[in-house]
Amino acid sequence: MTEKQLPQEVTKHSFRQKVWDYLMKNDLVNFPLSVYDRIPNFKGAIEAAQRLAELDNFKQAKIIKINPDKSQEPVRFLALVANKEILVPIPKLRSGLFLHITPIAGASKNELRMLSKIHGLTKVGKPLDINSKIKIDLVILGSVCVSRDGYRLGKGKGFADLEFAMMMRMGAVTQDTIVITTVHDCQVFDSLPHQIFKEYDVPVDIIVTPTETIIVNPKLKKPNCIIWHVLSERKIKSMEVLQQLKEMDEKEGKIITLKEEDSDVEIKKYYHSHIKNKERFNTKKVFSNVNDIEKGEQKHVKTCFFKKRKINKFKFSDIVEVKMESNNKNKQQYRQNLKSKSKSQVEFSLKLSNISSSARIRDLKNALLKRGIKPNEITWLGYRGICYLHFNKLQQNNNLPNQPIQVDSIIADLQQLCIGVSTNNINDFIIVEPAKPISRIEVTDMTSV
Secondary structure: OOOOOOOOOHHHHHHHHHHHHHHHOOEEOOOOOOOOOOOOOOOOEEEEEEEEHHHHHHHHOOEEOOOOOHHHHHHHHHHHHHOOOEEEOOHHOEEEEEEEEOOOOOOHHHHHHHHHHHHHHEEEEEEEOOOOOOHHHHHHEEEEEEEOOOOEOOOOOOHHHHHHHHHHHHHHHHHOOEEEEEEOOHEEEOOHHHHHOOOHHHHHHHHEEOOOEEEEOOOOOOOOOOOOHHHHHHHHHHOOOHHHHHHOOOOOOOOOEEEOOOOOOHHHHHHHHHHHHHHHEEEEEEOOOOOHHOOOOOOOOOOOOOEOOOOOOHHHHHHHOOOOOOOOOHHHHHHHHHHHHHHOEEEEHHHEOOOOOOOOOHHHHHHHOOOOOOOOOOEEEHHHHHEEEEOOOOOOOOOOOEEEOOHHHHHHHOOOOOOOOOOHHHHOOOEEEEOOOOOOEEEEEEHOO
């Protein structure tokens, strides 16, 4: 980007926003078409991957760590075609560190192409823990933007930086391990402000675009350990692999100081939203009928909601009266209206397959809630081993209220999902893929869960 196109505000997010806006405005992205809050799947990703595959660093590498982003899918495919082993991070590091995919003898290019996709990697890849003695020859990352002097910005979640620090701690990489990124030409800045980068940010050594290969010289120093003081207790508890590494460091006598305040944006937003809603309603006291209003008496009715306000004059309009014996009809009518409204606004659907015959829809609901996924409807076909999750356009990204919900982010959140089975065998993982909306056979209203 040129100097005139640089953002006025000097923050990491301002540069990300500038790149996302530019890509969208100039129609430079492939599916998924919305790039906000993600690594962009830019047009020309295949050409960039082919250019990368011509580098000696790629040809000589035997084991390559490649990010699971859509824009790096062509790189994963070419690596498998070249008979290389690849390591792909488990989404959000929930159940481990990497999936290890080894070349499949006699596989066709079409089979390798399917294997390079997320559901293929999840089905075939073998989990790799921190005790592995594997040595990584090359690291390939996705980026939102980079500078010609090697500074890199991802989507802002910090997983790529954390993964690299873990690899350093394991001895899988060193300062000499080459880090490459593939991006669109417009994602490359002549320079980025050095002051916005921290000690944990991973730089790149080579930048590959559809038209250019940029060798960074001199190379920037990479982080050589896990920087514990930027991680919160909640962050560590959410990742088993982080807990294990922390225990290893403590056993070696290292003094570990964690971040006192958890500054996770999603947690804070949820917390404030929860408190706001809690203050808005009082579920303990409500006037149960008109006679009580006239007498000024309050009675406890557990099923009633009464908006908090200072009452000077009693008005029937201030009362929300709900009685268990008389509201069934209203509930049924409300649900019918909600279903008809939801059906007309379905934006996209996801197909979940490889579901255990012992699984029940309540198991799925509980698993979705734990991962923060809230579909508007569920079509349950458990007897066939499949189901469909339906989402409508009313749902939005909490961090970017003007942006629609992201399909790929939901797919990533559903990786390593098992329901109805007691083991965590990789063959039991549910397969997730986009699907066209279908006619409902059994629809569950998720707003009531």
